[in-house]
Amino acid sequence: MKIGFVGMGVMGLPMAKNVLKKSGCEMLGFDVMEKQCAGFREAGGTVAEDVSEIYKSCDVILQMLPTHPIIINSVEQAIALGKPGNIIVDLSSTAPDIIQDLYAKAKAADMSLLDSPVSGGNPMAIAGTLAIMCGGDEDAYKKVEPILQCMGHPVRVGGSASGSVTKLVNNMIGGAELVAFAEGYAFAAKAGIDLQMTFDATKTGFIGGPMYENKIPKIIKRDYEPGARIAVHRKDIINAKHYAHKMGVDTPMTDVVLHVMDWMNDNGYIDVDQAGLVKYYEDKMDVVVGGE
Numbered sequence: 454m455k456i457g458f459v460g461m462g463v464m465g466l467p468m469a470k471n472v473l474k475k476s477g478c479e480m481l482g483f484d485v486m487e488k489q490c491a492g493f494r495e496a497g498g499t500v501a502e503d504v505s506e507i508y509k510s511c512d513v514i515l516q517m518l519p520t521h522p523i524i525i526n527s528v529e530q531a532i533a534l535g536k537p538g539n540i541i542v543d544l545s546s547t548a549p550d551i552i553q554d555l556y557a558k559a560k561a562a563d564m565s566l567l568d569s570p571v572s573g574g575n576p577m578a579i580a581g582t583l584a585i586m587c588g589g590d591e592d593a594y595k596k597v598e599p600i601l602q603c604m605g606h607p608v609r610v611g612g613s614a615s616g617s618v619t620k621l622v623n624n625m626i627g628g629a630e631l632v633a634f635a636e637g638y639a640f641a642a643k644a645g646i647d648l649q650m651t652f653d654a655t656k657t658g659f660i661g662g663p664m665y666e667n668k669i670p671k672i673i674k675r676d677y678e679p680g681a682r683i684a685v686h687r688k689d690i691i692n693a694k695h696y697a698h699k700m701g702v703d704t705p706m707t708d709v710v711l712h713v714m715d716w717m718n719d720n721g722y723i724d725v726d727q728a729g730l731v732k733y734y735e736d737k738m739d740v741v742v743g744g745e
Contacts, residue, residue: 464681
């Protein structure tokens with residue numbers, strides 16, 4: 454089995470490295486940024502001269518891409534240039550209706566498309582412990598499950614687009630938590646209490662957990678270097694709002710998250726880490742949160 458990995462960005466590169474290291478399969482990688490290609494090459498991987506080489510020669514195409522137009526183009530090119538029986542695994546965060554359309558195109562070409570978005574950010578991408586939410590045909594999933602296990606903990610949640618919907622659920626809840634973290638620590642700063650002691654006192658309580666322990670130290674240190682960019686999370690929040698509208702349901706918590714993320718976008722902070730959501734509250738509460 455020959456594997457291709459398209460889109461080796463902040464999360465994609467460590468994911469590709471884990472597949473390379475653990476799968477034992479022949480593998481090609483591609484990214485538009487030479488720096489990312491160099492990182493894959495240094496890990497022992499082979500970099501495709503052109504992305505079409507992956508679509509034409511690989512049996513399994515993994516892609517981790519940032520925007521819907523790029524995602525759609527990649528899948529359509531994989532279908533146009535590939536061979537029957539190929540399995541395309543979209544690890545990106547893609548809207549359910551887009552996945553359903555692409556799934557139908559793949560089936561018509563006698564190929565499989567699995568929507569398999571991930572969660573856990575850069576730290577878990579590096580560790581190979583990502584949550585992987587898979588939708589699509591069970592037989593295709595079984596074939597690539599060992600590959601997905603190289604990157605984390607895959608679970609097939611149902612048919613086509615169910616993985617994408619599950620990711621929306623994940624990021625709706627995660628977004629609400631992140632905004633609550635930012636609000637709570639801005640509140641603590643305004644009240645004049647020590648943020649590190651607040652963290653130490655609360656991290657083993659009900660609100661503790663992996664995301665709390667990852668993001669709160671970043672808030673305290675004013676470290677907004679992206680492990681997971683707000684821009685990517687906001688895309689999922691917008692997708693969730695569109696799908697909620699399609700289902701005719703109200704999502705008030707998600708409305709608040711989108712409001713805060715829209716402010717981040719409007720004020721030039723959209724590409725910082727999710728810990729940077731605290732900047733919204735610094736503005737609204739007239740307080741500096743964290744730092745020396």
